[in-house]
Amino acid sequence: MESNKFLDAKGFACPMPVVRTKKAMEDLNSGEILEVHATDKGSKSDLTAWAKSGGHTVVQDAEEDGVFKFWIKKA
Amino acid sequence: MANTKVAIIAANGSLFDAYKVFNVATAAAASDAEVGIFFTFEGLNLIHKEAHKNLPLPEGKEHFEEGFKQANVPSIEELVGIAQELNIKIIACQMTMDVMNLEKEAFIDGIEVGGAASFIEYAKDANITLSF
Numbered sequence: 001m002e003s004n005k006f007l008d009a010k011g012f013a014c015p016m017p018v019v020r021t022k023k024a025m026e027d028l029n030s031g032e033i034l035e036v037h038a039t040d041k042g043s044k045s046d047l048t049a050w051a052k053s054g055g056h057t058v059v060q061d062a063e064e065d066g067v068f069k070f071w072i073k074k075a
Numbered sequence: 076m077a078n079t080k081v082a083i084i085a086a087n088g089s090l091f092d093a094y095k096v097f098n099v100a101t102a103a104a105a106s107d108a109e110v111g112i113f114f115t116f117e118g119l120n121l122i123h124k125e126a127h128k129n130l131p132l133p134e135g136k137e138h139f140e141e142g143f144k145q146a147n148v149p150s151i152e153e154l155v156g157i158a159q160e161l162n163i164k165i166i167a168c169q170m171t172m173d174v175m176n177l178e179k180e181a182f183i184d185g186i187e188v189g190g191a192a193s194f195i196e197y198a199k200d201a202n203i204t205l206s207f
């Protein structure tokens with residue numbers, strides 16, 4: 001899936017995937033998509049919750065070889 | 076989470092306590108909540124300029140040190156920096172500082188010093204209140 005920015009958060013433990021996603025999202029405009037890759041097992045629920053709390057939309061997510069991938073559309 | 080206010084009391088000073096406080100606080104601030112933490116008694120270690128860089132594991136839990144390394148958790152120093160960057164309000168307890176004979180200069184930059192009433196005033200309209 002196409003994205004406007006990519007964040008590699010692999011190897012980071014809670015709460016860093018969320019903190020880094022917040023920072024990365026600041027560079028995007030409304031409607032643009034951030035792609036995030038993380039290996040923290042908690043990130044699946046955390047990034048979903050984070051997106052919800054900010055009104056952003058997880059348009060797609062996937063898990064491949066222990067990497068959790070998210071495409072988040074900025075509100 | 077904008078328009079959500081989180082009020083936290085940090086009253087203990089081990090490495091475990093530091094992670095409990097700063098993980099929840101930075102996650103909340105990263106979700107656009109307004110976050111304030113009142114550091115009191117041993118909790119002051121968490122924002123002491125030197126002490127926060129080398130907090131002890133709780134007695135009998137020293138074997139978790141390896142687990143912290145393996146899980147690649149951020150250091151407390153790093154989390155404190157993120158807390159400051161995310162504008163988390165940090166209130167150090169004046170009374171504890173007086174008892175322990177500590178000055179404001181002994182702590183990380185950007186803190187406020189206040190008493191219990193300062194925290195209560197901040198927390199009175201909080202949506203989430205936590206104590207660690």
